[in-house]
Amino acid sequence: MHAMLNPAQRGFWIGFMALGALFLLVIPGLNLLVPVESALHVPNYMVTLIGKYLCYAILAMAMNLVWGYCGVLSLGHGAFFALGGYAMGMYMMRAIGTRGSYGNAELPDFMVFLNWKELPWFWMGFDNFAFALLMVMVIPGVLAFVFGWLAFRSRINGVYLSIVTQAMTYALMLAFFRNEMGFGGNNGLTDFKDILGFDLSQSSTKLGLYWLTALLLGATFLVVRFIAASKLGRVMMAVRDAESRVRFLGYSVTGVKLFAFTVSAVLAGIAGALYVPQVGIINPSEFSPANSIEIAIWVAVGGRGTLLGPVLGAFAVNGAKTWLTGAAPELWLFALGALFIIVTLALPKGLVGLWADLRTRMAKENAHD
C-alpha cells in the first residue's frame, strides 16, 4: 500500500497525521499535563474554544463539498447544522429529567411553564441516545434530500438556489421561534446537565467532546477527500463549470447535486450535534440567514474547492472574531470587514492559495539557484 503512494500523497498523509497529532494529542496534553502556570499550558476555555472551531471546521468542509466542488452555493447550510444541534439538544433536554426547575420528569421546563400537558410526539424517543444520534443525521439528511430533490429536479440553480435555501433556513428560523412549535422558542434548548451520564460542567467531559470532534473532523476530511478525488468529484467540478453540458454526457446532474447536498447536510448535522453540548445552548438564531452566509465566508476565506481551505477559513475567521471582539470590541468589525475585502482582492484563492503561491515561488527560486 505505502509503496504505491506518490510523493504528493505522502505529503498529504504526513500533514494529515501531523494535524491529527496536534489536535488529538498535543493540545489535550498541554491542557492536562502541563502545569497551569506554565506558558505552554492550554487553558480550559481554550480547549472549549478550539472544540467549537473544530465543529465549525466540519461545517465548513460540508459546505465546501456542495459549494466548492459542486458549485451549489447553499445559503441555508446553517439549517442542517442547527437541526443536528436541536436533535442532540433534545436528547440532552430529556436527560435533565427531574433536575429541571419545575422537577417534571417528562416535560422540559419551557413546556411546563407554557402549560404543556404532555410531550409532543416529535419529542418521543429522544430520551434514547442512539435514536437521537440517528436523528442527528437523518433529519438534516432527509430535509436536504427532499428539498434538494425538489430544487435540483426543477433545475433551480445559481442565485435562485441560493435564495431558496436562504428562504428555507429563514422559514425554519421563524418556525423555531414560535413557542407553539415546542422547541423552546427564542431561548431554544438550554440548561443541559449531562450527556450519556457525563456531567457537562466537568472539564473531562469537555475534553472528551473536544477529542471526539477532532476525530470526526479527521473523518470528515477523509470522506470529502475521497469524494473529491473520485471521478464523481470531477463530475461535480464539471457541473460547477457547465451544468447543462454534463447532462449531454449522460450524467444525472440532479443525482450528483443531490448526493453532494445530502452528504453535506448530514456532515453539517453531525457538526451541529457536536457543537451544542460544547456551547451549552441551541436556539433559532443558528438558523439565521446571516449565519449561513458566514459559513460560505469561512470557505471563501480559506479557499473554495480545496481540501484544507475550509478548515483554515473556519479557524481564521472565528479565531479573528474571538480575538478582536475582546481586543478591540468597538472596532473589530472594521478589522473583520477589512479582512474579507483584502482576502478577496489579494488572495483570490483564499489562504490556501497564498500558501500554494508561496510554494511555487519558492520552488522557482530553488530552481534558479
Next chain:
Amino acid sequence: MLMVENIDLYYGASHALRGVSLQAAKGRVTCVLGRNGVGKTSLMRAIMGQQAVRSGVVQWEGADITTLPAYERARAGIGFVPQGREIFARLTVRENLETGFAPLKRAERTIPAEIYELFPVLADMHSRRGGDLSGGQQQQLAIARALVTRPRLLILDEPTEGIQPSIIKDIGRVIRLLAENKIKAFGEMAIVLVEQYFDFAKELADDYAVMDRGEVILAGATAQMVEADVRKHLTV
C-alpha cells in the same frame, strides 16, 4: 496605417506571441493565416487592446496605442469582429447594433442602410434578442455591429465561421468594396482578416502573414505569395 512591432504576449507563463510584427495599410486587406492555436486570435486581441502585451509597440495612424484601453482604441477608429461572435445576448438585435454608436458623434448615430442590404435577416429580427439568433445569424450581427462604428481599421477574426455559402460570398464582395472605399457610408479602411479558409483568403488578400507557434513565419504581398510554402504551414 497599423504597425505592430515585435510584440510579446503571455498567458500567465505561456508565451503566446513571440516578437510578432504586422502591418496593415488603408485601402488594403491584410490576411493572417495559420493553424489552430498558433496565436492569430491573440494577435487580434492585442491590437484591439483586450489583452495586454508584455513588450513591443502597437501604432495606429501614427500614434502609439500600446497602452490605450480598448474603448479608446475603438474611439480611435478600430472596429472588431471577434472570434466566437461575442454578441450581447440579452440585448435585442437593434440594441446590439446601437452599441456601435458609442464612439460616434451624436449626428452620426445611424445604422447605415447598407448593413441591412448585406444582412437582410437582421432587419427581420430587429427586436429579437441577440442570444436567440442562430450561430450564423449571430456572426452576421457581429460583423454588422462592427461596421456601425464606421471603423478606419476593421479587424475580422474568422468572420465567415458558421455563415451560409451565399452570404460568405457577399461578405467577400463587401470586404473588397470596403477596402477599396467604394461603399458610401464608410470611409477609407484598413482591413485585417484572420481566415482559415485558404481560397477565400487568397482571393481577398492584398497582403498576407502566416503564423506558426506564436510567430509570423511568412509575410508579404499576396501577389508574391508562394502558395505551397504557405500551405506547408497550414497542415499539421
Next chain:
Amino acid sequence: MRAFHLILALAALLLAAPAARADDAFAQALGALNAESYADKIAAAEALAALGDGRAAQVLDALADGRLMVAADGAILIDQGGSYADPISGKIVTAQAEAITVNNRLRSVARAAAGRLALFSPDAAARKAAVEAIMNSPGPEAADMVRAALAKETDDSVKAAMITALASLDLTSPDPARRLDAVKQLADSSDPSVRSQIETLLQTETDTSVRQVAEKSLASIQFRVTLMGFVANLFQGLSLGSVLLLAAIGLAVTFGVMGVINMAHGEMIMLGAYTTFAVQQLFRALLPPDLVDLYLVAAIPAAFVVTALVGMGLERGVIRFLYGRPLETMLATWGISLVLQQVVRQIFGATNMEVANPAWMTGGWELAGGFTLTYNRVIIIFFCLAVLGGLAALLRWSSFGLHMRAVTQNRPMAAAMGIPTGRVDALTFGLGSGIAGIAGVALSQIGNVSPNLGQAYIVDSFMVVVFGGVGSLWGTLVGAVTLGVVNKFLEPYAGAMLGKILVLVFIILFIQKRPRGLFALKGRSVES
C-alpha cells in the same frame, strides 16, 4: 337635567351676559385647573365646561393637548407654539410657565367637554369632530346634547354624523320604538363599532320586531365591513409591496443588471436613512419651524448623491476587481457592509435616530369600515412607482441604459465597441446605490433609523428580486406586490409569524414551478 341647564347657559351666553360676571367665574374655574390631584382637575374641567363660556373651548383643547400652562405667578396661559396667550383677555403675554400635567382620563374629559362646546361652533369640521369626541366618551346627557345640536345643524355631513351618533345612543334607550328606529337608521353604517353595538343589543333584546330588524341591519353592516376589510387588506398588501419594492429596486440594478451579489445593499438604504436624519437636523437647526417639514423633499436628492458617491467609491475601490467572480463579490460586499455599519455606529452612535414624519405625511383619511388610508403609505406607493418608472425609462431608452446593459453582459466586447466600461460600471453601481439611498429616505418614514436598518431589508430584497426574476424590473414590481399582498391576506388568519413563514414556503414552492423567477427570460439568450 344638567344638560338642560347647560343649554340654558349656552342660550344665556348667546344673549350676551354681563361680561364682568362671566369673567370672574371663568377665571375662578380656570384657576382650579391647576389643582394637585387629577380628580380635582377633572372636576375643574367639568365645571369650566359647565360655565358655557365660549372661551372655555380653547382652554379645554389646550388642556387636552398639554398646552395649558401655569405661570410662576399662578396665571393660567395657553401655549401657542412659543408664545403664551392669556385665555381671559386673549392677549399675548410673556412669562415663565410650566405645563399643567394631564393624564389620559383628564385628557378625554377635557376633549369631550370641549367637544360639547364645539357642537355649536361655526366651523362644520369642528362640529363633526365634536360629535366624534362626544361619542368617544358619551356622558349620560350626550343624547340630549346631540339632539339639541341636530335641530340647529345645517351641514349635511355633520347632520349624518349626528344622526348616526344619536341612533347608536338610542340603541340603549328603554323605549323599544326608539331602539327600532335606531336599528333602522344604522343599517347603512359600515362602522365596526356600530356592528358591535348592535351585537350587544341582540344579546339582551327581547322585542322581536327590534330583533328582526337588528339582525337584518347587522347582516348588511357585516357585509360592508367585510368588504372594507378586503379593501383594507388589499391596500395593506400594496403598501407592504411598495416597501419591499423600494427596498429591492436598487438591488434590481446592482444585482439584477450588474450581477453583483451586493450584500451591502441594505447598508446603502441605511446610509440614505441617515442622510435623511442629517438633513432633518440641518433643517431644524437652520430654518424656521414651519419650513422644517420640507426636509424630506431635500433629503431625496441628498440621499441619492451621498449613497451614489459611496457606491461609486466602492465600485472603483473594490468591486471592479471582482467582475466575473460573483461569489467573491459577495464576500467583499459582506465585508463592506460590516464596515459601513460600524462607521455609522461610530459617527451617530448605536441607538435609533429620530426621524419625524412631516405633518403632511402624518395621519390618514378615515374611510368607512374603520379603514384608514394613511398618508405616508399612499405617498410611498406613488413614490416607489415613480422611482421604478424613472429607472425603467432610463434603462430602456437612454444610451446610458444601453451601455449599462452591454457592459454587464460582456465587458470586453463592450470595451471593444468603444464603451468606457470603467466609467459605466462606476455609474451603474452608483445609480443602484443611489436608488437604495432614496429608498432609505422613504423607509425612514415608516421604520427605525439605526445601524441595523439595512440588515432588516437585505433578505427580503433578494427574495423579491429573485422571485420576480433576476434582470426584470417588471418582475421585481410584480414580485414585490405579490409578496406584499399574499402576506397581508395570510396575516389575519395565520398571524404575523406564521404568515411570514407561509410566504417563504410559497416562494420555495413557486420557484419549483418557475426556476428562474416570475418573469424569467427564456430561450438561448439566457445560457450564453
Next chain:
Amino acid sequence: AEDTIKVGVLHSLSGTMAISETTLKDTVLMMVDDINKKGGLLGKKVEAVVVDPASNWPLFAEKAQELLEKEKVAAVFGCWTSVSRKSVLPVFEKMNGLLFYPVQYEGEESSRNVFYTGAAPNQQAIPAVDYLMSKDGGEVKRWVLAGTDYVYPRTTNKILEAYLKSKGVKAEDIMINYTPFGHSDWQTIVADIKKFGTAGKKTAVVSTINGDANVPFYKELANLGVKADQIPVVAFSVGEEELAGIDTKNLVGHLAAWNYFQSVKSPENDAFIKQWQTFIKSPKRVTNDPMEATYIGFKMWTQAVQQAGSTNVDAVRQAMYGQQVKNLTGGTAVMNTNHHLSKPVFIGEIQANGQLQTVWKTKDVIKADAWSPYIPESAKLTANWTYPWVCGNCTEPKFK
C-alpha cells in the same frame, strides 16, 4: 496586574442588540470611572474589561468564559436578552462567577451566580394593569396583549392573562398577538387593535414588543390615529432611550411602566443625569431604567466588596444580601435573598418631548417575585440563597 480589580462588561456593541446595550456598556464605564476618581475599591483601581458578544448567543458564552477564566474578572455586568443570559448561565455557575443582570425580564429563574437588578413581572406588569383598571387609568375592560414572540412576552402575558382572569376579565376580552423580532409592518395588527377596541368597552394594549419593532409600531399607531385617551398602550420595553428614536408628538399619553423615569425629580437623579451627560459628552442623551439598574447593581457590588473586604465571589455574594442603595427616584433598593431587588414602580405617560411623566407610582418599594405566583407550577417554588440554605428553585428551603 495585582493592583487592579477587573470587572467584565458583557454587552453587545454590534448586531441587533447594540441599539440597547451600548448604553449600558457606557454606564458601567462611567461607574468605573467614578469609583476610580473616588480612590478605587479596596485601595485598588477598578478596570473594566469590555468585550463585544455581538448579539450572538454562543459568543456570549464564549466571552463569558474568557472574562472569567482568562481575564479573571471579579464580576461581570452584562446581558440584555434572556437568551443571552441563559447562554452564559452555565458558564457562571461552573466557574462560580458573578453576573449583574440589569434588565426587566420574565422571572422564573434564580441563580446563585446572578443578581437580577431589573424588574420581575410583578414589579412592572401587574402594577401597570392595576393602574389601567383603576378609575384614573380609564377603567379598562378589554385587553390586547401584544408582544414579540419570545420568552419574556410569553411569560409576562401568561402571568397577565392569569391575573386578568382572576380579576374577572372574560377570555373574549383578551386578544393576544405575537410578532417576530424586528417586525416592521404593523398595518394589519394596529388595524385589528383598533377594531378590537370598538366593542364599546374601554380597551388598552399591553405591549411587550421589544426593540426595533417599536418604532414602526408607534409610527403606525400615530398614523392610524390610535389616541391614548381612546386606546392607551402601556409598554414594558419602551423607555426614554427607545422614545428618543421616535417622534412622540402624536403619541402623547401612551404609557410605560418602569422602576425609573428620567423625569422624576430627585437630587440623586439630577446628579446622575448630569454625570451621564458629561461622561457621554452629549447634553441630549437620556437616561433609562436599565441604566439605573446597572447603577444600582454596580453600587451594591462595590458596597458588598467593601463590606466583605475582598472580591471573592462567595464572600461578596454573602455580603450582597440586604445590601441597600438609594434609588435615583427616591427611596431605597434592597437586594433580597432571592437575588432580586425591592424597587418602586412608576407608570408614566409619554410626553411630546420624549420623556415619560409619572402618572402613578407605588407608595412603597415592591419586592420582586423570582417565581411567579400566577403560574401554578411556579407558585410552588421559592428562591432563597442565604447561607446555609441551598435553594433556588425548590418548594421549600433545604436546611442542611
Next chain:
Amino acid sequence: MTDDMLMDEPRGPGMATPGSILYVDSVTVSFDGFRALNELSLIIEPGELRTIIGPNGAGKTTMMDVITGKTRPDKGDVLFDGGVDLTRLTEDQIANLGIGRKFQKPTVFEHLSVFENLELALKCQRDTLSTLLFRLNGEQRDRIDQVLGTIGLADKVRMLAGALSHGQKQWLEIGMLLMQDQRLLLLDEPVAGMTDAETEATAALILELHKDPHHSLVVVEHDMEFVRALGARVTVLHEGSVLAEGSLDAVQANAKVVEVYLGR
C-alpha cells in the same frame, strides 16, 4: 404542409421503418410565435451518414436541440431506435440511450484539464454511485491516449481546457464525442474554424466512424467541400422544414437551394 414534391423519396408516419435509428415526425417548435421548426420530418437509418445543410436560421441546431432533449417540441414525435420517445426524456437519459452531440459553439469544461474532459466523456456506467467508485483501467487509459492522438492534443493533456484556442476546443469536443462511443452522433458544424488540412482530416475521421455499422451520424455543415468529401446523402433545411433531399449534386442543382442557400 411542406413541399412534398421536392422530396425524392416519399415519407410520412406510415412509412416509418421499424428499424430506423431516428424518426422525426411533424415536429414544430416555436419561440414567441416564430416557428423555428415547422412540421419537420426526417428519418435516419441505422448506420447511415447524413449531412444537413441549410441557411442560417433554418432550424438545424434547433433540430438537434429537440433530439437531445434540450428543447421540448410544441408538437410532433421524435423516436429513437425504432420506438423510444425522446420528447419525454431528459438530456442525460437521452445521452444514456446512445445519442452524442457536438455543439455548434464548442463547449468543454474549462476548469478541467483536457484529460479530465475526455475521462468524463468515457463510455461507462453513469449513475452517481458507480461514478463515485469508478477507477480508470488500463484499457480505458489507452483509449484516452488514442483519442488524444487523433485530435492532436497529446501535448496538452494537462492543460486546462479553458486555455485552448477556439479550434483546439473544437477538436477536444470531437474527442469527447469519440470517447462516448454513441450509436447516434450529432455533429453541429464540426469543421468551423479549421484549416483546410484539418477539415480534410475531420472528414476522414467521420468516414472512419461511418465504417462501423454501429454508428449513425448526422453532420451539419456549411462547408461544401467538406460535405462533398463526406459523399453522403444531403438534406436541405429551410424555414424549419425540409426543402430538398438527395445527393449533393442533385441538391446543388436545385434552383431553390441555390437561391436561399448557395448563392450565385
